[in-house]
Amino acid sequence: MLVLANGAPVVASRILKGHWGEPVDGGRLWSDGRPVLGASKTWRGLVSGSLACALFSLITGLGFVFGLLFGLLGLLGDLVSSFTKRRLGLGSSSRALGLDQIPEAALPMLLAVFWLQVGWWTAFFIVALFTVSNIFISPTLYRLGIRRQPH
Numbered sequence: 001m002l003v004l005a006n007g008a009p010v011v012a013s014r015i016l017k018g019h020w021g022e023p024v025d026g027g028r029l030w031s032d033g034r035p036v037l038g039a040s041k042t043w044r045g046l047v048s049g050s051l052a053c054a055l056f057s058l059i060t061g062l063g064f065v066f067g068l069l070f071g072l073l074g075l076l077g078d079l080v081s082s083f084t085k086r087r088l089g090l091g092s093s094s095r096a097l098g099l100d101q102i103p104e105a106a107l108p109m110l111l112a113v114f115w116l117q118v119g120w121w122t123a124f125f126i127v128a129l130f131t132v133s134n135i136f137i138s139p140t141l142y143r144l145g146i147r148r149q150p151h
Helices: 002-016 043-059 064-087 102-115 120-143
Strands: none
Touching: 002 043, 002 064, 002 102, 002 120, 043 064, 064 102, 102 120
16 A cells, blocks of 8 residues: 555546646745745645545455555655655755655554554564665656656
């Protein structure tokens, strides 16, 4: 579901084009003069990623609410990463190893630990696997024309 939460917004963007493409931060700037999150973090992405996880979770028997929360937490982790990257002066879609992957995997896995009683070591392994996979698979998805950035 971590991949689904991150992949659904990409698919939704291609399908819906400019619809629902308003930035979550409303285009606002932080006190440092930089965007709060950036234009690539949209309501379309937040809704599509969360709903995709909710529907998948419902179909697999984990329940709609679990999936919705899982997706929201994954995307919230992505927003935390974007906020942090903007504060560090990194542009939208810039690469920050670990920061790009860990928050968006760790937050939903915390939910899984408490909701599904997933063990801490299992959650840690999933976060690590997601991080390493994302680092190595993203360039391939870029070469295939699926991603807009190689990271």
